[in-house]
Amino acid sequence: MTNQETVSVLNDLLNxxxxxxxxxxxxxxxxxxxxxxxxxxxxEMVAESEQMKADLINCITEHGGEYDDSPTVSGTVHRAWIDVKNAFTPNNAESTLENVVFGEKSAIAAYQEALQGDQLSPESILLVxxxxxxxxxxxxxxxxxxN
Incomplete structure (x- = not known):
């Protein structure tokens, strides 16, 4: 594992x-x-996300990398889909919260994948x-x- 590999994975998690x-x-x-x-x-999740962002940026810069805090293409497409869906089902709180759950599951899967790989430095493994x-x-x- 190199710093460049670690930075790449951390940038993916930042995205x-x-x-x-x-x-x-x-x-x-x-x-x-x-x-x-x-x-x-x-x-609490919103505040936690902001702290996670800051911690990832710090870790990236500590590894000599430049951070990329742009959202992913799939995330952008998903949010556009949510907008379309909400346009046809206004005031649907359940649908909105289901999207929160979907997003959390996707983030968990990405973090699991990062932890299973061998591209993170020992310090960054603890953060992830x-x-x-x-x-x-x-x-x-x-x-x-x-349910």
């Missing part, structure tokens, strides 16, 4: 984190009219493991929406 942040911005206040019990968890655990914890709070 996914940016997707997560942009996706959270799609959740509108109307959702909390029917799911107020999730609002605090959601706000910590962030992976945070994603799993937040997913668990919203997982009941899938």
């Amino acid at each position: 996914i984190t940016m997707d997560r942040i942009k996706g959270f911005n799609k959740v509108e206040e109307k959702v909390w009219d029917t799911h107020s019990y999730l609002k605090n968890d959601y706000e 493991q910590d962030q992976h655990q945070k994603l799993q914890n937040s997913y668990a709070k919203f997982q009941s929406l899938e």
Whole structure:
């Protein structure tokens, strides 16, 4: 593993984190009219995502890399699909929250893939493991929406 490989993987995770942040911005206040019990968890996830972003950027620069905080193409397409879907089913809080769950599952899978590879430096493995655990914890709070 080289610094360049580590930086590449960390940038991929940063892009996914940016997707997560942009996706959270799609959740509108109307959702909390029917799911107020999730609002605090959601706000915690938003703050956590911002911290994850900052930590990834720091790790990338510590490895001599330049960070790329642009969202992924698939994330952009997914958010566009959400916009179209919401245009035809306005005020559908369940659909909006299902998209949060979908995004969390996708992020968890990406982190698992990064951890299974051999491209992360020992220092970055600890960061990625910590962030992976945070994603799993937040997913668990919203997982009941899938059932």
